[in-house]
Every structure is written in structure tokens, then in C-alpha cells.
Amino acid sequence: MHIEIDEISKQFGTTAALHPVSLAIPSGALVALLGPSGSGKTTLLRILGGLEFPSSGRVLFDGRDATGLSVQERRAGFVFQSYALFRHMTVFDNIAYGLNARPRATRPTKAEIARRVTKLLDLIQLPEIGARYPSQLSGGQRQRVALARALAIEPRMLLLDEPFGALDAKVRKELRQGLRDIHDTTGLTTVFVTHDQDEAMELADLVVVMSMGRIEQIGKPQDIRARPATPFVRDFIGA
Amino acid sequence: MSDAAQIRFRAATEESPAARWTLIALAFAGLAILVFAPLIAVFVEALAEGVTASLKSLASPDARDAIRLTLTIAAISVPLNAVFGIAAAWFITKFDFRGKAFLITLIDLPFSVSPVVAGLCIVLMFGANSALGGWLVAQGYPIVFAMPGIILATMFVTFPFVARELIPVMIEQGRAEEEAALTLGASGWRVFWTVTLPNIRWALLYGVLLCNARAMGEFGAVSVVSGKIRGQTATMPTTIEMQYQEYLSVAAFSLAAVLALLALVTLLLKTALEIRHADQLAAAHRH
Numbered sequence: 001m002h003i004e005i006d007e008i009s010k011q012f013g014t015t016a017a018l019h020p021v022s023l024a025i026p027s028g029a030l031v032a033l034l035g036p037s038g039s040g041k042t043t044l045l046r047i048l049g050g051l052e053f054p055s056s057g058r059v060l061f062d063g064r065d066a067t068g069l070s071v072q073e074r075r076a077g078f079v080f081q082s083y084a085l086f087r088h089m090t091v092f093d094n095i096a097y098g099l100n101a102r103p104r105a106t107r108p109t110k111a112e113i114a115r116r117v118t119k120l121l122d123l124i125q126l127p128e129i130g131a132r133y134p135s136q137l138s139g140g141q142r143q144r145v146a147l148a149r150a151l152a153i154e155p156r157m158l159l160l161d162e163p164f165g166a167l168d169a170k171v172r173k174e175l176r177q178g179l180r181d182i183h184d185t186t187g188l189t190t191v192f193v194t195h196d197q198d199e200a201m202e203l204a205d206l207v208v209v210m211s212m213g214r215i216e217q218i219g220k221p222q223d224i225r226a227r228p229a230t231p232f233v234r235d236f237i238g239a
Numbered sequence: 240m241s242d243a244a245q246i247r248f249r250a251a252t253e254e255s256p257a258a259r260w261t262l263i264a265l266a267f268a269g270l271a272i273l274v275f276a277p278l279i280a281v282f283v284e285a286l287a288e289g290v291t292a293s294l295k296s297l298a299s300p301d302a303r304d305a306i307r308l309t310l311t312i313a314a315i316s317v318p319l320n321a322v323f324g325i326a327a328a329w330f331i332t333k334f335d336f337r338g339k340a341f342l343i344t345l346i347d348l349p350f351s352v353s354p355v356v357a358g359l360c361i362v363l364m365f366g367a368n369s370a371l372g373g374w375l376v377a378q379g380y381p382i383v384f385a386m387p388g389i390i391l392a393t394m395f396v397t398f399p400f401v402a403r404e405l406i407p408v409m410i411e412q413g414r415a416e417e418e419a420a421l422t423l424g425a426s427g428w429r430v431f432w433t434v435t436l437p438n439i440r441w442a443l444l445y446g447v448l449l450c451n452a453r454a455m456g457e458f459g460a461v462s463v464v465s466g467k468i469r470g471q472t473a474t475m476p477t478t479i480e481m482q483y484q485e486y487l488s489v490a491a492f493s494l495a496a497v498l499a500l501l502a503l504v505t506l507l508l509k510t511a512l513e514i515r516h517a518d519q520l521a522a523a524h525r526h
Binding site: 049050051071072074075076077078080081082084085086087088097098101102149150152153 | 415416418419420421422423424425426429433434437438
């Protein structure tokens, strides 16, 4: 799905989290929102997911105005920074949650839900953990379960908030490849937030560098590295 | 092992044996005098004329009416306060708004206001001499010196228990799981039943138990608003007081023993909860 952000701004009280920003994300792209904390990258991601509403501006999905769409109507697969797995449910029930939440008319049968959950567990290469609880999983496993849960609703896009933030360096590297693979197999438009420039440069097709609620530069990783547009970008990516 | 070695390896926060034993002895003495002795005295006095006399006094119409009224009051006010407590905690922890700190203080108000003052406020508001109270009496719905007044007084006094247990737990858990459920397509109502409520269930039960214990034992506010009409508005605590003042010692202490037993059952349930779900309740008690 093609996403267009048109002059979006966001105020929290008197402070501006986002000055009007515009950004076009081509269908099927893997995009990184890169910036230090307080740069507005998470706010922008949450606006895309429908968890925050912009103070002004529009969001367009495939050319259609989606600004007023509720979080449920957006059908965005969202992976939270601390994963936000439902701690009182098994991994199976976590992944099945979105399917069970559908209205009766469109809800798959029990057998169909089980089939899909099994398939997703295979996709994240953890076929054996359906009966476990989130507290019994490692950080890397939790992240992959959160990804499977987001994919279960057949989302129109995938939004990830610091998906590798809470992991150690080795697991981080593995899961980066995992996310790349899942993106390539599903073909979903994917946006992830990170403060780690290596992660952004290595993983993304398109990098959006942000600072203080503004977009500093949009470009392919090699272009940003070769031609940083502002002193901030040059400093931040250490080029 | 030599003494020198023992001293060297003692933890920085550890006290000398003499200090430790003195403190433990003091704690036990305090507990014995303030808690165990009175509790035993209640049961001893209740059984002073034998089990039969005690049971007979409990079978009297006054005692039976009082027990029935107290259980009814608890059965009505505790669920209502549980609902209000959940609503207040939900509102305070899941939304940002001006005056939040003020609202939290307001929830604590019943803890700092004397129950007698609370009772008087209800009498002033709903008594037959007030405009509202007079109108309600004319319609045939008296509040003061009747069941609604007792429920109002009980609810006022026990209001903070559920909300206070839930607020810290819900702050600690944050909003992320609810937000995740919303992005997965769940409605707000479904999120509440499938995510919020299961996450707070033990803290909720704990708050309800505390609320219940206080609701059954409340004396001050209830004695002001109830009028203590025997067989009609006399609850267990007020009946105990009346019987005691009429020198019906066995009757008073027998009823007191029942009330104490109800409290002990609550305490046992609470302890069982604490042992089984210590991790979830700990959040509430760190604050």
C-alpha cells in the first residue's frame, strides 16, 4: 500500500512534537524513520497507525484520505517497543487475538484460526512455542511473536517502533535479517522507527532522518551517506 | 570460626543479636497487647455463659436482623464500589487530562475525613429538613434513617479501597497492551474484557476484600445516618454497641465474635492471594 503523509503536524499541549512534515512511501518499501529521541519519529509512526491523531495535515492510503480512520479501521500491523504481548495469554492466543476480535460475520472458524496461527509460528521459525506464556520467552522470541501477532490480521502495512531496541547485539543482527525476509515474502509496506543509524542504513530501502520534529533528509542509504543534506545529518550518521 | 571473622563478614545492614532480639520481642509484645489479647477476649466473653447461651443470643431476632442487614449492605455497596473503583482507576491511568492529581486526592478524601463527619454530611444533604431530603420523604423514599442512607454512608467510607489498589497496578502496566489490542481490531469494550480486566483481576479482588471488610465493620458514619432502629436499620456494629450499653454482654460479644470471624475469613483470603499472586500485588504496595 502506498502511504502519503501530507503536511502532518502534532502538538502536545504547547510543545510541537511534529512541525508540518510531508513524506511519500512507495508501495512495498521498507522505510526507516531515523533520529535521536525527541525527534518525532515515534509520534509520526503512531499517527500512521491511528494511535495518535495529527493536529493538522492529512494521511493518504493508496490515494484515499485516511486521516479520520480509527485505529481498528487502519488495519496496521503494529509492533510495540516493549512488544506489549498479552501477558495472561499463551503465544497461540496472542497471535489469534486479532482474528478472534473480528465481527462474527468475518471471523474465521476455530480450525481456520488454528491453521493460520500454526502457519505464522512456522514463518517466525518458532513452531513449538504456541502453548507458552510471554514471560517464558526470550527477548528475541517475544519480538518475533509480536511480529506474528501483527501479521495475523492480514495488515495493509507493518509499523514497528524500535523493534530491536531491547535486544542484545547478536540477536539484533539475526532478527534484522528476519524482518528483511518477512518483508520480502509478504511484500508489505513497512515502516520502522530506530535511533541506530547502522540498523537503518543496513535494513531500509529508504531512510528518513528526523530531528526536533522535522524531516532533515529523505533518501536511499548510500545517497544519505554520500551526500548528507544538513550538518545535523552529517553529524548523526557520522559520515 | 573466631569472633573477629564473624564481625568482619556481617552484612552492613545487620544488627547485633541483642538489638535484633529486643526488636523482635517488642514487636511480639505490641502485637500480643494490641491485637491478640483483645481478639481472644472477645471470644472468651462471648462464650462466658457457654456455647448454648451464645448461640441462643445469635438466634434472637435483633441479632439475626443485624447480620442480615450488614450482609445486604455489603452485598450492595461492595459491587457498586468495585465498579466505581474500576471506572475511576481506568479514567485516571489511561487518559491524560488537567486536574488529575486533584482527582486522585479527591478519591483519598474518605480516608482523611472522619466517618462521623461523612455521616453528618449525608444527614444534612438528605435529611427530612433539607429540600432534597424532604422531597424524597414526600415521595416515599426516605434516605436518612433508612437503608439507602446506610448504603451511601458505607460507600463513601469504602470508596478509596478498590481505586487505590488498582491505580498503581494500572500505571505500572501502562497502555501498551490496550493499544496493541486496538491495533489488532478489538473494540474498546472488548479490550476492557479481554486485556484490561484479566491484567488487574488479582489486585481487584484484593481491593474488593479490603472494601468488604471495612463495609461490614463500618460504625461511625452508619451510626449517624441509620438512627439505629432495631430490626430495621441497626447493623452488626451498631447492634453490638447497643447491646453492650444495655449490659447484654454475651449477646454483644457473640455478635462481635461473628464480625471478627468474618474479618478473619477476609484476612485469610487476602493472605492466600498475597502468597499466590505476590508479583502482581507487589506493584500496588511499592507506592
